[in-house]
Structures are given as C-alpha cells and as structure tokens.
Amino acid sequence: MAITVRTFEKLGDAASAVMSDRGARFLAGGTLVMRAINEGDVAITTIVRTSDPALTQIRTAGARIELGAGVTMAQILANRDLAFLHPAARIVGGPAVRNMATVGGNLFAHAPYGDFTAALLALGATVSVSGGYSASDTPLDEFLSARDRGGTRGLVASVTLARPAAPDAFRFRKVSRVKPKGIAVLSIAALLPVAGGRIAGARVAYNGLSPAPMRARGVERALEGRSLDEAGIAPAIAACAEGISPSDDAIASAWYRREILPVHLKRLLLGQA
Ligand SMILES: Cc1cc2nc3c(=O)[nH]c(=O)nc-3n(C[C@H](O)[C@H](O)[C@H](O)COP(=O)(O)OP(=O)(O)OC[C@H]3O[C@@H](n4cnc5c(N)ncnc54)[C@H](O)[C@@H]3O)c2cc1C
Known part of the structure; x- marks a missing residue:
C-alpha cells in the first residue's frame, strides 16, 4: 500500500498533521516506525516529518539541561557536557541504531525497549509537548501514564532535567544476554543525592520489569536517610x-528477572562493576 510522506518546517504544523489523521505516524529516527512499516503494519498510511531545528537542540548551560526530542543517542554520546547520560545512551542498540534512535522516540518505545526513558525517569525529567496533551512541562511519570492510557496527543518537543549535583550521583546499569547491544533483561537507573553521608531524595527507575519504565518507589523510600554501604542499602x-x-x-523468564534484580541493584548502589 502506498504511504504518503508529509514534511513540515514547523513542529506545530507536524503536530497538527499527526493529530488530524489516525493513520499518521511521526517519523523521528525511524528505528521502530520503519520496522513496523517494513513488517506490513497497514494501520500506518502517512508519515509525518519535520525539519524544525528546535527538535535537535541541546541546551546544557547551567543546572537545567534541555534535550530536543530529535536528539539522537549518538549526539548525546558526542557531547561531553552530557557525560552522566553516556552510560544510558551507550546501551541503546548498536552504533547504527544509536545514530538514528532519538530521545523522543524512546519515550514511545514499548517493552522491552525504553532503557533511556528509565534513565530520564530517575533523573526527574519533564516532557514538553507541542499540540494536544499539554504544552507545559509534564513530569515524565505522568506522561508515561497518559501514553499508556492512549491519552498522549501532539508531538514531544523536548525533555528537561536537572544535572546531577555530583558525577557519581547518577548511576545506570543494563543487564543483557548479548553484550553490549542486546535487548535488556532489565535496566536500573538511580539518582542518589547524598547530604552529610546520607541519601536524601533518591529516585530509582526500572525498565524491563513492567509493561513500561517504572519508579521503584519501595527502594526510594527504603534508601531515604541511609548510607550507601552494605548495611545501609539492605x-x-x-x-x-x-x-x-x-x-x-524470549529474553528471560519472569522468575529469572526477579532473581537477578537484587543482585544488580546491590551492585549499582554499592558502585560495583
Ligand atoms: C536493533 C534494535 C535495537 C534496539 N535496542 C534498543 C535498546 O537497547 N534500548 C532501547 O531503549 N531501545 C532500543 N531499540 C528501540 C529504538 O531504537 C529506541 O527506543 C529509539 O530511541 C526509538 O527512537 P526513534 O527515533 O527511532 O523512534 P521512531 O521509530 O521514529 O518512533 C517510535 C515511535 O515514537 C513516536 N515518536 C517519535 N518521536 C516522537 C515525538 N517527538 N513526539 C511524539 N511521538 C514521537 C513515533 O511516531 C513512533 O510511534 C532498538 C531498536 C532496534 C531496531
């Protein structure tokens, strides 16, 4: 079946085009959209693209960081100011995928994908949307809930997050059977701010352990006021x-995932390889 390709200069016009056509899909890096088309997904009748430069901007000045939704994993890896995000960007597929895969596309990648989104969740990112759902910044937790209810409309313009106060305050770990680029058995991301030797305001997120990236709220609560040593993290x-x-x-059984989660969480919290 023929597919119409529509390209717009402005993100807002692209958002309108996607919202007014049930068969339209926004094309970012295309690593998932093009695969769906090639596999014969007949629900997709129109591809919408935009050349809006706002989508590929990276702002790293100051404590707030803004990543355009069209920023690729490779661009993050090429940016020294974003070194704390490199462990999460480096494990998204192989080099060819990372050259195309975008931050915005990762927010819509269903399980087992979404590793970078788990990192953003732990970092307390907010999402800015053009058209539909909400123009203002929406916490990523809320955005993902709306996505899963089918309530996300419009196009993601950017994500914003705070730079971790210390280089070691953000940690990321992906467990896969084929290293380094296999699909995640599970991923864990943790923001671990320390004040006076104690954790204050930890955010921990998982991918691969639920239908969408999730906060590990029990872990967050249990870490509060504790030290990052064997007894403190117990x-x-x-x-x-x-x-x-x-x-x-096909990647792993639920039993296996449950068995290895405490092992890898412990290694991550203790800063072990
Ligand atoms: C071989 C292979 C390996 C992979 N490995 C991993 C992995 O290890 N970890 C992982 O997390 N993912 C992985 N992926 C999945 C995918 O590459 C990434 O999740 C990527 O970030 C998706 O981004 P994209 O730009 O390619 O999305 P696209 O394919 O362009 O789009 C995906 C979906 O998101 C929507 N979308 C994209 N951008 C926007 C936007 N700005 N606003 C609204 N909707 C938008 C599209 O309409 C579409 O529905 C892999 C994929 C492949 C093919």
Missing part, C-alpha cells in the same frame, strides 16, 4: 521487587 534490596510485574519472554 532495606532497599529487600524492597526491590515492590510493584514489579516482569514478563516471561
């Missing part, structure tokens, strides 16, 4: 499975 490790609903799939 309650967090005990709480690590709270709220997860891992699936059995």
Whole structure:
C-alpha cells in the first residue's frame, strides 16, 4: 500500500498533521516506525516529518539541561557536557541504531525497549509537548501514564532535567544476554543525592520489569536517610521487587528477572562493576 510522506518546517504544523489523521505516524529516527512499516503494519498510511531545528537542540548551560526530542543517542554520546547520560545512551542498540534512535522516540518505545526513558525517569525529567496533551512541562511519570492510557496527543518537543549535583550521583546499569547491544533483561537507573553521608531524595527507575519504565518507589523510600554501604542499602534490596510485574519472554523468564534484580541493584548502589 502506498504511504504518503508529509514534511513540515514547523513542529506545530507536524503536530497538527499527526493529530488530524489516525493513520499518521511521526517519523523521528525511524528505528521502530520503519520496522513496523517494513513488517506490513497497514494501520500506518502517512508519515509525518519535520525539519524544525528546535527538535535537535541541546541546551546544557547551567543546572537545567534541555534535550530536543530529535536528539539522537549518538549526539548525546558526542557531547561531553552530557557525560552522566553516556552510560544510558551507550546501551541503546548498536552504533547504527544509536545514530538514528532519538530521545523522543524512546519515550514511545514499548517493552522491552525504553532503557533511556528509565534513565530520564530517575533523573526527574519533564516532557514538553507541542499540540494536544499539554504544552507545559509534564513530569515524565505522568506522561508515561497518559501514553499508556492512549491519552498522549501532539508531538514531544523536548525533555528537561536537572544535572546531577555530583558525577557519581547518577548511576545506570543494563543487564543483557548479548553484550553490549542486546535487548535488556532489565535496566536500573538511580539518582542518589547524598547530604552529610546520607541519601536524601533518591529516585530509582526500572525498565524491563513492567509493561513500561517504572519508579521503584519501595527502594526510594527504603534508601531515604541511609548510607550507601552494605548495611545501609539492605532495606532497599529487600524492597526491590515492590510493584514489579516482569514478563516471561524470549529474553528471560519472569522468575529469572526477579532473581537477578537484587543482585544488580546491590551492585549499582554499592558502585560495583
Ligand atoms: C536493533 C534494535 C535495537 C534496539 N535496542 C534498543 C535498546 O537497547 N534500548 C532501547 O531503549 N531501545 C532500543 N531499540 C528501540 C529504538 O531504537 C529506541 O527506543 C529509539 O530511541 C526509538 O527512537 P526513534 O527515533 O527511532 O523512534 P521512531 O521509530 O521514529 O518512533 C517510535 C515511535 O515514537 C513516536 N515518536 C517519535 N518521536 C516522537 C515525538 N517527538 N513526539 C511524539 N511521538 C514521537 C513515533 O511516531 C513512533 O510511534 C532498538 C531498536 C532496534 C531496531
């Protein structure tokens, strides 16, 4: 079936085109959209693109960082100011995928994908949308809930996050069977601010343990006021499975995911390889 390709100069016009046509899909890097088309997804009748430069901007001045939705994993890896994000960007597919895969596309990538989104969730990112859902910044947790209810409309323009106060305050770990670019068995991202030797305001997120990236709120609660040593993290490790609903799939069984989660969470919190 023929597919119409529509290209717009402005993101807002592209958003209107997507919202007014049920068969339209926005094309970012295309690593998932083009795969769907090639596999014969007949629901896609129109591809919408935009050349709006706003989508590929990276702003790193100051404590707030803004990433245009069209920024690729390769662009993040090429930016020294974004070094704290490199562990999360580096594990998205292989080099060819990373050259195309965008931040915005990752927000819509369904399980088992969404590793970079888990990192953004732990970093407390907000999402700015052009058209539809909300123009103002929406916390990523809320954005993902709306996405899963089918309530996300319009196009993501950018994500904004705070730079971690210390280089070691943000940690990311992906477990996969084929290294380095295999699909995640699970991923863990953790923002671990320390004040006076104690954790204050931890944010921990998982990918691969539920239908969408999720906050590990039990772990966050258990870490509050604790030190990052074996005894201090013990309650967090005990709480690590709270709220997860891992699936059995070709990558791993739910049982296996539950078994290895405490092992990898412990290594991440203790800063072990
Ligand atoms: C071989 C391979 C390996 C992969 N490995 C990983 C991995 O390890 N980890 C991982 O997380 N992902 C992985 N992916 C999935 C994918 O490459 C990434 O999730 C990527 O970030 C998706 O971005 P994209 O720009 O290619 O999305 P696209 O394919 O362009 O779009 C994906 C979806 O998002 C929508 N979309 C894109 N941008 C916007 C926007 N700005 N606003 C609104 N909607 C938008 C599109 O309409 C579409 O529905 C892999 C994919 C492949 C093919």
